[in-house]
Amino acid sequence: MKKCPLLCKKCIEHGCNFWTHLIGQNPQTGAQTDEWNCAISFLPMLLIENANQTRKVTAGIDKVANETAGMRGETQSLNLSFLKAAQASLELKERALNEPLRLMDAEASETPK
Numbered sequence: 001m002k003k004c005p006l007l008c009k010k011c012i013e014h015g016c017n018f019w020t021h022l023i024g025q026n027p028q029t030g031a032q033t034d035e036w037n038c039a040i041s042f043l044p045m046l047l048i049e050n051a052n053q054t055r056k057v058t059a060g061i062d063k064v065a066n067e068t069a070g071m072r073g074e075t076q077s078l079n080l081s082f083l084k085a086a087q088a089s090l091e092l093k094e095r096a097l098n099e100p101l102r103l104m105d106a107e108a109s110e111t112p113k
Contacts, residue, residue, distance in 0.1 A: 005040045
């Protein structure tokens with residue numbers, strides 16, 4: 001006879017809202033699970049599984065964070081290179097625009113009045 005952890009009486013099984021069907025793998029033994037039982041009695045196993053999944057997610061996040069930190073230096077270097085190239089391009093354009101003006105000024109000063 002199963003005893004209800006909440007009522008401290010005989011378990012009413014399917015008449016209880018906590019009566020749950022659990023299908024999956026036991027995180028401690030690796031054995032397949034397919035059973036009906038009280039959700040409260042499943043809590044220790046579910047908490048262990050939740051901790052395992054959280055650990056896996058945390059490891060994945062740490063890996064991505066480390067890769068991102070490594071790429072930050074590369075990105076800053078590339079940004080600096082692009083800024084220098086853009087500045088050089090602007091200086092060339094400015095010189096190209098000012099050169100015809102200097103030639104026109106020189107021609108204007110050479111023509112007799």
